[in-house]
Amino acid sequence: MNGLKNFHYTHPHPAVTTDVVLFSIREARLELPLVRRTGQPFAGMWGLPGGFVGIDEDLESCALRELEHETGITGVYLEQLHTSGRPDRDPRERAISVAYCALTPADRLQIKTMNGEKEVGWFALERLPPMAFDHAEIVTMAHQRLVAKLDYSTIAFQFMPETFTLGELQTVYEIILREPLDKRNFRKRVLALDRIAATGELRRNGNHRPARLYRLKFPDKVEIIK
Amino acid sequence: MNGLKNFHYTHPHPAVTTDVVLFSIREARLELPLVRRTGQPFAGMWGLPGGFVGIDEDLESCALRELEHETGITGVYLEQLHTSGRPDRDPRERAISVAYCALTPADRLQIKTMNGEKEVGWFALERLPPMAFDHAEIVTMAHQRLVAKLDYSTIAFQFMPETFTLGELQTVYEIILREPLDKRNFRKRVLALDRIAATGELRRNGNHRPARLYRLKFPDKVEIIK
């Protein structure tokens, strides 16, 4: 604490951080990016992208800034998840973490995988490494929230790129729910929501009939349904 | 802790508080307690019970402690709601508030209404006074959460005293939902949950047939249903 600036208060203040659980679907798996920690504590371990909240910075802005800084990813759907404040969760000082859950289509990744600063790794949800702090708990909470929201909101659409086929959309649902769905019932339900529209284009993709392409009617809107 | 102590950090830290929206049903209204602020800012205005998080104190403990200290109420059901961190929400210094939503039966109130420190007032949800900080937004969020949770969890049971009648339980639902419910359908649904049991006792209450008393099978458990 020698040095530069000093900020003093008449009563002790905790540090406040944000952490982001960013889900995406990659190679038919639900995955999320983790960042290799360089400093103490938990040096060398993996942790969620995140960091300290600027003194004049909104919490959401902090989450987005840290996510972009550490992983290069921008333009994601963001939702506040939970605030963890157990006094012993950071061995250095009292630290309170506001966790966010985020979703993004796979085609928006890899914008700049390495910005030269920290190592970023993508991990399937069922093959997570040991994680720093209480980040494992936070990921578990985020996953529960995602699964719960699948069937009372349009959150899954946030995984879809600009245009997509109904087959791809169904696959996304099946990956998150870990169970196969009936094709006809799925299409009926999802079209009845009236949130996607056919573009008129087709995608031919292999030795089979081309699929109609769809796009979101309200791309950034996540709504409660039913 | 004399006032002369100083706590210093190499980068600025926000203050962290908790605030509690405590719902209860009083006189057939959904009401919540507010505390008259004595100090700046917003002196004289009403605000949610809450205060600064101790440096070694868990967030939930802080919420419960402040609730008890300012209103005398203990033993409530508590659930984390949302964390507000807009940089301008407190004019003094950067302050981040972790808001909790709480529920309690009316018969647990009035344990010590006045502890001589601050004025406590109960307000019906539709007759709230102007409130300090962004507390009005927090209350709105809490109410939305309560209504949403009514029909996918057993949260409403947290409003019930030790024993109660099915009519009283139905009234609680009707007050929160602001609409009348069908008696037979309500009883079918709530009994099918298998979370309440008849005590065998009756309550005679007026010029009419006595009602069976029920109690919760798992008093402190709030479960997701269906």
Next chain:
DNA sequence: GCAAAAGTGTTCCAGATACACCCATGT
């Protein structure tokens, strides 16, 4: 006997589920 809340079943409807075949394409 009358007012007032407690208690009790059945019918109906809508939305979810189960299910099988033909279509368009590339090789």
Next chain:
DNA sequence: ACATGGGTGTATCTGGAACACTTTTGC
């Protein structure tokens, strides 16, 4: 021609919604 995923309709089931009368008590 065949393998591959795309695309379509109907019958059934189930859980929610609507609905009216009898019971027990205090006055």
